[in-house]
Amino acid sequence: MRRFDRRVLDxxxxxxxxxxxxxxxxxxxxxxxxxxxxxxxxQLARTRAWPLAWASxxxxxxxxxxxxxxxxxxxxxxxxxxxxxxxxxxxxxxxLGRAEFYLVPAGLLxxxxxxxxTRTLFPAARARLREMAARPAFLFLAVALSGLIxxxxxxxxxxxxxxxxxxxxxxxxxxxxTEWAMNSMPSGHxxxxxxxxxxxxxxxxxxxxxxxxxAGLVALSRVATTVHFLSDAVxxxxxAIVVTVLVARQFERRGIRLxxxxxRDRRLGA
Numbered sequence: 001m002r003r004f005d006r007r008v009l010d011x012x013x014x015x016x017x018x019x020x021x022x023x024x025x026x027x028x029x030x031x032x033x034x035x036x037x038x039x040x041x042x043q044l045a046r047t048r049a050w051p052l053a054w055a056s057x058x059x060x061x062x063x064x065x066x067x068x069x070x071x072x073x074x075x076x077x078x079x080x081x082x083x084x085x086x087x088x089x090x091x092x093x094x095x096l097g098r099a100e101f102y103l104v105p106a107g108l109l110x111x112x113x114x115x116x117x118t119r120t121l122f123p124a125a126r127a128r129l130r131e132m133a134a135r136p137a138f139l140f141l142a143v144a145l146s147g148l149i150x151x152x153x154x155x156x157x158x159x160x161x162x163x164x165x166x167x168x169x170x171x172x173x174x175x176x177x178t179e180w181a182m183n184s185m186p187s188g189h190x191x192x193x194x195x196x197x198x199x200x201x202x203x204x205x206x207x208x209x210x211x212x213x214x215a216g217l218v219a220l221s222r223v224a225t226t227v228h229f230l231s232d233a234v235x236x237x238x239x240a241i242v243v244t245v246l247v248a249r250q251f252e253r254r255g256i257r258l259x260x261x262x263x264r265d266r267r268l269g270a
Contacts, residue, residue: 052242059238066231072171075162078224090221097189097218102143102196110137134256138247139199143192146243150191150236154183162226186236187228193218194240202248203260 047054082090113133117126158177161184164170174182197215201208219237222228228236251258 052245055238056242059234063231063235066229066234071229071231072165074223074230075165075226079162079166079226082224082226087225090224093217094189094221094225094227096214097193097222099143099147099188099192102192103140106136106140106143109133110135110140131257134251135203135258135260138251138258139196139203142199142240142244142247143195145247146191146195146240147188149243150186150188150239153186153235153239154188157185158182159185159229159232162229166226184228185232186239187219187222187232188236189222190215190219190228190233190236191240194237195244198241198244199248202244202258205259 110133113129113136117129117133120126120129155178156175158174159182160170160172160174161181163181177183194215197211200211204211215237219233222233223230248258
């Protein structure tokens with residue numbers, strides 16, 4: 001029994017010595033990393049001061065990394081392992097990224113409300129209708145402008161879609177090309193859905209997680225069904241977010257309130 005107790009004590013002493021060693025090593029590493037921590041804090045401050053500019057830098061760096069190391073392995077993985085049921089689900093989800101689903105109703109609603117405002121004789125009603133028209137107009141502009149920029153980038157880059165990789169191993173860019181199979185970056189569906197859902201986050205922030213979940217699923221569907229590479233979906237999504245935020249800022253600078261306060265929000269003082 002004494003021999004057993006002695007072994008337990010020896011083990012405890014060794015564990016304590018090991019813990020002290022780890023603590024000292026961690027403290028020394030933390031102190032040695034002080035310059036890196038200062039650099040990280042300074043970079044965080046710069047990012048907070050210029051969020052869109054620095055986010056663009058991060059996305060470009062990620063895109064380069066994805067192009068070099070992630071896009072092809074991920075495309076091969078989904079091509080080989082995506083089950084028929086999952087593929088069917090994503091093919092349904094991906095339809096939510098069609099730009100016309102947002103452009104047509106938003107455009108018609110904005111024009112209809114504006115025309116209605118020109119027919120009313122009451123100034124208060126006219127102002128109210130024009131305020132209401134600004135919201136679908138904002139969504140329309142977010143999707144349309146980001147879509148135009150996306151198409152211009154597609155044409156300029158001429159990136160091969162994954163189908164070329166699967167068929168003959170071709171991977172890269174063929175600039176200034178209008179063929180569908182050579183306009184993979186950025187993803188148009190990812191751009192459209194993120195523009196629409198980011199606009200809805202601004203208009204109806206109460207449901208922001210739902211809007212972002214929908215956008216994320218659509219962008220993922222483009223990669224999972226191997227219509228686009230990962231970097232294509234990221235590029236389209238980020239482009240849409242940036243354009244939508246910039247459009248929202250222009251509306252706000254003109255004193256146009258975009259957030260739609262629901263009745264329960266007004267009761268809560270939101």
